[in-house]
Amino acid sequence: MAVREGLLSLLEPGPRYGYQLKTEFESVTGGVWSLNVGQVYTTLDRLERDGLVEMTEAEGQKSYTLTAAGREELGAWWQAVPADEPPPRDELMLKVLMAIEKGADHALEVITRQRTALFALLHDHRRKPAPPADAPTVSVLAAQLVTDALVVRAEADLRWLDLCEARLAATRKDRP
């Protein structure tokens, strides 16, 4: 539901046309989340189908506007907090859980490999060139924040892997 809500959000200030939404979406997200133009149009069709946007055509120029229902939906989205029930299925989690089923040895192997990869990722991010200090546009800020998120997430994953190892060791002690 990311593209959907993103477009809805971009339409809030006023009418936009398809191509414009693509460029705005990429600009707002710092250029790190690219969007195939085609997807904008398919998503707009679906939003229109659901009555959340309205298309008007003037002089060959199509233009999309939020409907009242669309505005309501958007408001709800702003208020909402991402649900954690059921817990989102995450690839790293799934991999470790499946590995545990195959035995502690297998699990430790997977944990080690993932940890190495995450360390490398962190290292890369720390070596990443700082954005030019003379142009702190919204786009640069966005890119920076996405990088931050990646780093913080990676650190969290590392901590979680440590926890996994600890709990595995503990259960091993319980039933040797």
Next chain:
Amino acid sequence: MAVREGLLSLLEPGPRYGYQLKTEFESVTGGVWSLNVGQVYTTLDRLERDGLVEMTEAEGQKSYTLTAAGREELGAWWQAVPADEPPPRDELMLKVLMAIEKGADHALEVITRQRTALFALLHDHRRKPAPPADAPTVSVLAAQLVTDALVVRAEADLRWLDLCEARLAATRKDRP
């Protein structure tokens, strides 16, 4: 790609039938990731279509086995590390980025709301009853690890929200 790889992984030790895979999947993931049985069969059909599993029928009992290609695919999955390029589109990130576009005030409001929700989530998890110490089955361990992941992730999100606020304040100082 979670269910797909999950089933593949469960088929590694040997042949299984559909319903069995559902129960095993739920058991391995500590019962927190429930799976509609129907999805097992649709996924198995698609795995068969892709030549990763083979179905054999004996005395009315259908049974699925990994093919060589399936084994290869699974091996690749074990080796792989989740890609972070392009960065995964995350709801929280998207929401904050879109909010920033609408102005610092809007962004701070969103950040505050999300922070509150995350604090509440952490609080709930800390009050969660500890698993019975006398039954440390694999399933309990799995459930525990999923909870751990949720907590660690929430803490990471909180740290990221703090970073967002700090960076917003900094850019505000730059261009008042």
Next chain:
DNA sequence: ACGGGCATGTAACTGGTTACATGATTCA
């Protein structure tokens, strides 16, 4: 004249997800 960016779309496919139908077996 031509290439590149602007602009609009469509067809096709992917995996995830649910609702529903069907029948067998088990056990109270």
Next chain:
DNA sequence: TGAATCATGTAACCAGTTACATGCCCGT
């Protein structure tokens, strides 16, 4: 007998994603 669980499936839909086709306009 009747409810619960086991067991197998199908039809339908959803959003995400890509590849492709089309044409316009502008600057070189």
